[in-house]
Amino acid sequence: xxxxxxxxxxxxxxxxxxxxxxxxxxxxxxxxxxxxxxxxxxxxxxxxxxxxxxxxxxxxxxxxxxxxxxxxxxxxxxxxxxxxxxxxxxxxxxxxxxxxxxxxxxx
Numbered sequence: 001x002x003x004x005x006x007x008x009x010x011x012x013x014x015x016x017x018x019x020x021x022x023x024x025x026x027x028x029x030x031x032x033x034x035x036x037x038x039x040x041x042x043x044x045x046x047x048x049x050x051x052x053x054x055x056x057x058x059x060x061x062x063x064x065x066x067x068x069x070x071x072x073x074x075x076x077x078x079x080x081x082x083x084x085x086x087x088x089x090x091x092x093x094x095x096x097x098x099x100x101x102x103x104x105x106x107x
Contacts (some may be wrong), residue, residue: 018105019054022046039064051063054073061097068093068105081101 002041010031012024021044028040044052055075066076069092077093078084080102087093087105095103 018056021054022051029084058087058102058104060100060102062093062100064097066095
């Protein structure tokens with residue numbers, strides 16, 4: 001395994017995704033080539049429910065793996081394969097999109 005040294009600290013940029021969720025996008029902007037094979041890393045940390053309550057309604061993915069790690073709170077997940085569940089404090093969900101899947105994550 002090749003080791004890499006940290007060359008910079010990235011604070012992230014404010015972004016809005018899903019149905020209006022306010023987040024901090026750390027990876028997935030113009031710096032994507034620096035972090036191959038990762039495509040995106042978002043952080044959510046708000047005490048204002050308006051920043052996140054609309055969640056991430058049904059949307060597609062293909063050819064990627066998504067990882068949701070929840071520090072505190074609860075997110076309901078569902079997908080087009082019929083899988084559903086709740087992600088809670090300090091839990092992780094790993095989804096393989098394969099040739100295509102539609103899913104949602106809602107607070």
